[in-house]
Amino acid sequence: MALDRSDVEKIAHLARLQIDEQDIPEYTQNLSNILDLVNQMQAVDTSDVEPMANALDAVQRLRKDAVTEDNNRENLQSVAPAVENGLFQVPKVIE
Amino acid sequence: MEWEAVIGLEIHAQLATKSKIFSGASTAFGAEPNTQACAVDLALPGTLPVFNEEALRMAVKFGLAIDAEIGRTSVFDRKNYFYPDLPKGYQTSQLFHPIVGIGHIDITLEDGTSKRIGVTRAHLEEDAGKSLHDEFPGMTGIDLNRAGTPLLEIVSEPDMRTAEEAVAYVRKIHALVTSLGICDGNMAEGSFRCDCNVSVRPKGQEEFGTRTETKNINSFRFIEKAIVGEIERQIDLIEDGGRVIQATRLYDANKNETRSMRSKEEANDYRYFPCPDLLPIVIDEDYIDAVRDSLPELPDARKARFIEEYKLSDYDAMVLSGDHNLATYFEIVAKAANDAKMAANWVMGELSKHLNQNDTTIANSPVSAEQLGGLVERIKDNTISGKIAKQVFEVMWAEGGSADEIIEAKGLKQVTDTGAIESIVDEVISKADKQVAQYKAAEPDKRGKMLGFFMGQVMKATGGKANPGAVNGILKKKLDALCD
Numbered sequence: 226m227a228l229d230r231s232d233v234e235k236i237a238h239l240a241r242l243q244i245d246e247q248d249i250p251e252y253t254q255n256l257s258n259i260l261d262l263v264n265q266m267q268a269v270d271t272s273d274v275e276p277m278a279n280a281l282d283a284v285q286r287l288r289k290d291a292v293t294e295d296n297n298r299e300n301l302q303s304v305a306p307a308v309e310n311g312l313f314q315v316p317k318v319i320e
Numbered sequence: 321m322e323w324e325a326v327i328g329l330e331i332h333a334q335l336a337t338k339s340k341i342f343s344g345a346s347t348a349f350g351a352e353p354n355t356q357a358c359a360v361d362l363a364l365p366g367t368l369p370v371f372n373e374e375a376l377r378m379a380v381k382f383g384l385a386i387d388a389e390i391g392r393t394s395v396f397d398r399k400n401y402f403y404p405d406l407p408k409g410y411q412t413s414q415l416f417h418p419i420v421g422i423g424h425i426d427i428t429l430e431d432g433t434s435k436r437i438g439v440t441r442a443h444l445e446e447d448a449g450k451s452l453h454d455e456f457p458g459m460t461g462i463d464l465n466r467a468g469t470p471l472l473e474i475v476s477e478p479d480m481r482t483a484e485e486a487v488a489y490v491r492k493i494h495a496l497v498t499s500l501g502i503c504d505g506n507m508a509e510g511s512f513r514c515d516c517n518v519s520v521r522p523k524g525q526e527e528f529g530t531r532t533e534t535k536n537i538n539s540f541r542f543i544e545k546a547i548v549g550e551i552e553r554q555i556d557l558i559e560d561g562g563r564v565i566q567a568t569r570l571y572d573a574n575k576n577e578t579r580s581m582r583s584k585e586e587a588n589d590y591r592y593f594p595c596p597d598l599l600p601i602v603i604d605e606d607y608i609d610a611v612r613d614s615l616p617e618l619p620d621a622r623k624a625r626f627i628e629e630y631k632l633s634d635y636d637a638m639v640l641s642g643d644h645n646l647a648t649y650f651e652i653v654a655k656a657a658n659d660a661k662m663a664a665n666w667v668m669g670e671l672s673k674h675l676n677q678n679d680t681t682i683a684n685s686p687v688s689a690e691q692l693g694g695l696v697e698r699i700k701d702n703t704i705s706g707k708i709a710k711q712v713f714e715v716m717w718a719e720g721g722s723a724d725e726i727i728e729a730k731g732l733k734q735v736t737d738t739g740a741i742e743s744i745v746d747e748v749i750s751k752a753d754k755q756v757a758q759y760k761a762a763e764p765d766k767r768g769k770m771l772g773f774f775m776g777q778v779m780k781a782t783g784g785k786a787n788p789g790a791v792n793g794i795l796k797k798k799l800d801a802l803c804d
Binding site: 235239241278279280281283284285286287288289290291292293294296297298301302307309310311312313314315316317318319 | 337338339343344345346352353354355356357358359362364370371372373374375376395400402403404417451452453455456458459460461462463464589591594596598599600601602
């Protein structure tokens with residue numbers, strides 16, 4: 226299955242990736258190659274196989290409902306680019 | 321043309337766990353920003369989610385309460401989108417294999433008819449954080465305390481046709497989750513919120529019209545208003561030759577209208593896929609049976625018991641059982657007062673009136689069930705009249721205190737001493753020659769009605785404290801004696 230330029234632009238937008246115009250043909254080719262591989266695997270008959278949600282042959286372990294984390298704000302916010310009044314600051318996201 | 325609305329609802333109920341769905345941070349409401357957001361909630365590299373067993377149990381409880389199929393194997397999926405209050409870049413949710421499958425509830429409408437509403441599914445997911453847009457120029461402040469709070473998203477079938485049905489459905493779900501103890505139901509704090517999908521179509525048409533979704537409405541009244549308004553808007557639009565655009569809308573309570581937030585035509589592409597950080601959740605029959613055995617009394621059973629045990633009317637039982645806190649409150653009052661009918665009247669009357677006027681809820685009532693029970697008990701044993709009781713209730717509401725303390729402090733105890741009442745009656749009669757003459761002149765079967773004037777005078781003289789039954793008897797005896 227071949228992707229075209231607009232598919233790659235859309236994928237980049239959804240992933241919030243800025244890509245260079247000149248690289249788009251290469252990305253298009255590489256991503257198409259991956260899909261070709263997927264297509265090859267699609268040829269295998271899996272009608273008797275239960276789809277799996279995880280590669281590990283195990284089930285989820287559960288945690289007791291208990292508060293185990295203390296306030297660690299100062300530490301955690303020390304790596305944030307901007308903090309004010311305890312709030313993380315980001316560029317304004319609505320008009 | 322006659323139009324018909326089609327309504328489907330998505331309710332987000334915040335599950336009442338102590339800790340978050342995938343981390344050990346607290347879910348308590350109202351903390352300082354970001355003091356309850358740990359490394360997992362912040363999506364710092366290398367952290368992994370661990371699922372909270374209580375969130376699972378609560379979801380299963382809900383599923384059993386609506387007669388739904390419980391997912392023996394359920395799977396968490398990633399819903400991918402970018403927004404700063406979602407630090408992972410995806411919301412962990414359940415799309416393909418939700419914990420709760422198809423179920424249903426029955427709603428009862430004002431006219432007494434009932435209707436079955438389908439529940440398509442209910443799934444577990446995490447809440448996002450909170451964005452504060454107005455506090456800093458050019459910047460948005462992010463508080464991640466709410467990030468990772470467990471939610472149960474309950475999705476209905478498009479089975480509702482009127483705003484009234486929609487509100488009855490929301491109230492029923494609210495009563496269910498609060499009765500089950502899986503959600504505190506606090507709509508003002510956002511613990512229980514509702515998205516309304518509304519479309520209209522010519523009556524009789526099979527096919528659905530284009531729908532809009534109005535987000536995050538947080539009161540029963542606003543749900544009703546938003547739906548009524550949106551139905552009208554869509555009908556007007558179509559009748560004027562326009563068409564409804566599929567869009568997400570916001571309800572503005574101040575203007576009582578919905579307005580467009582974003583058009584679904586540029587809809588997000590969420591690219592759901594199974595979350596590789598979480599394994600499938602597998603539960604067995606023993607687990608489900610154990611949860612079923614732990615279910616408390618549900619609203620429908622409670623309503624039936626109220627009719628049976630307390631001899632309440634169908635309507636009273638429906639109103640009182642329709643809200644978990646109200647039902648619990650009523651039962652305490654009824655037991656304290658030893659009179660269910662009177663307790664129901666006070667809870668649904670004076671108390672509800674005060675709660676509405678002060679825009680508060682039963683959980684925050686300044687008058688406790690024990691206090692009100694004590695008050696009703698004093699009406700029942702004739703210490704005070706119903707009228708005086710309203711005065712006592714006002715004081716109780718404003719200043720607190722038990723009924724006995726207030727009755728004592730304000731000197732409101734009913735006068736039942738016959739001697740005292742007789743002397744007041746004598747005084748009233750001696751000052752009312754005109755009315756006494758009229759009474760004498762009246763036909764004996766008309767006289768009963770004329771007692772009202774004298775009754776009023778005696779009550780005025782005693783500040784309403786005389787026992788009405790005793791006054792009535794004494795008045796009649798003395799006046800009739802004058803007629804002989």
